[in-house]
Amino acid sequence: MSKLKNAGIGFLLAWQFFSFVPIKKQLDMNKSSITWMYASLPLVGLIIGAILSSCANLLVSYSDLSYVLVAILLVVGMIVFTGGLHVDGFIDLCDAFFSYGDKKKRLQVLDDPRTGAFGVLGVVVLILLKFGFIYEALEQGRFEMLVFIAAVPYVARVGMLMYFVSMNTSKQTGLAAYFKGQVMTKQLIVTSVVMFALLSVGAVYIGLYSFFILVAVMLFAVVLYRNWSYRNFGGMSGDLLGALGESLEVVLWLVVLLCI
Template identity: 35%
Template sequence: MKAKAYINGLLLSFQFFSVLPIHRELPVDARHLQATLRVFPLFGLVKGLLYGGVFWLLLEWSPLSPLGDAFLLWLLPIIWTGGLHLDGWIDTSDAFFSYRDVKRRLDILNDPRVGAFGVLSLIVLLAARFLFLYEITKFGHSLLATFFVLIPFYSQMVTGLLLNSVTPAKKEGIAYFFQQGKDARLFVCYSFWVTGAGVLFFFISGGINVFLLFTAAAAMFFVFARRGALKHFGGISGDLLGAGLEGAELLLWMILWLLVSIGMA
């Protein structure tokens, strides 16, 4: 596949999953959608570099308190995505906690109204993320910026693997659209991304234990999310992808928070 296809694939990621304005008509055939799936980890790295860079700048130059810095970091993912994935988290929570059959759950996903379970789960998600970011920021070590880079890297890979390995819950929507680019070699491609990131992480930090822990946690979350999507929804959808990405990132933020709390990071 030519380099131009991968460049267009990366631009498609920005166009669909960020507020960054891409004023360009991009090809969306199967080849370019396949390229998009392959560069999902790169898109995650770009997002991670943004998170890590802002974290470092706040620690080194911000006149604000740790609470103020944590608030800005907490806002950053919401601004970057325009709340896109949070919408998926809300809809998925409403559908899952309805305890209905698969068909009714899919109907709830399509319902534009927000239920009590969606509101409560959003509060829990955002409150937990703020707690993790505040205590990580309060610890105040700029080398933690390296871990900030890894979190979106893994969450985007989880999203790509779910798209590539789970049947669509419905033949419409963003998940079905991107699944036109399914790739039998995607797992191998992601293995190269993980290996390269691991080598780079080792040279930067001098260790590999936290990287391996993040890798294992992301892999286990993927298995959990894949099973849940099939069992409770009969497949994957755009809302479930958003919920999966938010869930994967929350898990990794929690792990980093725990490592900081016990002095291992």
């Protein structure tokens, strides 16, 4: 019963930390519940995606809204559901990387709460690309793309989880370092693999074999991002983790548009 309780607490913690959903309850944070929190991260993405997909389906089927407005609402919905957390990480990443300093300087900029010009430019490009890819998918009459509105956030968060598990933190302080020290890695890997296997079986059952194309691209992108972040920042941080999630969603939507 204790394991089941920690799993439930971890699921609520995932919503508390990785979404805007208010969990107005004091939750017990121990090694087991924190491990379940990270294991629940992809599930949170799947649920958010499923909600947005259902809303998009209603708008496309029962309203006269243009695909432009539907695509805009989807992009805004993605930002709102995450509370802008991942977008904030992407902004900080752009400011830090384009500061053209050494690793120490970049880490200092990464921790700076102020937003610079490169952060603003970066997030504008990010949002425009995401909007453009989603709009094009809808405009081409691919109503089956609604399935990918749920699949893309899920696969992107699987990538975030892999990055978190496989990376050392760039510094010994901060939330990322704290959670990294608390997580039971073996349990997290086993739990995540089982959950991913179940979702994969579901994808095969409904004939969504293109799901595995997204997974393959995600794996390749995570490897590249790991090497890049080690080289430029010396490891992982919360901002880099959030930036990866946003970047993966853009890459995966491009794959959906061009290859599926």
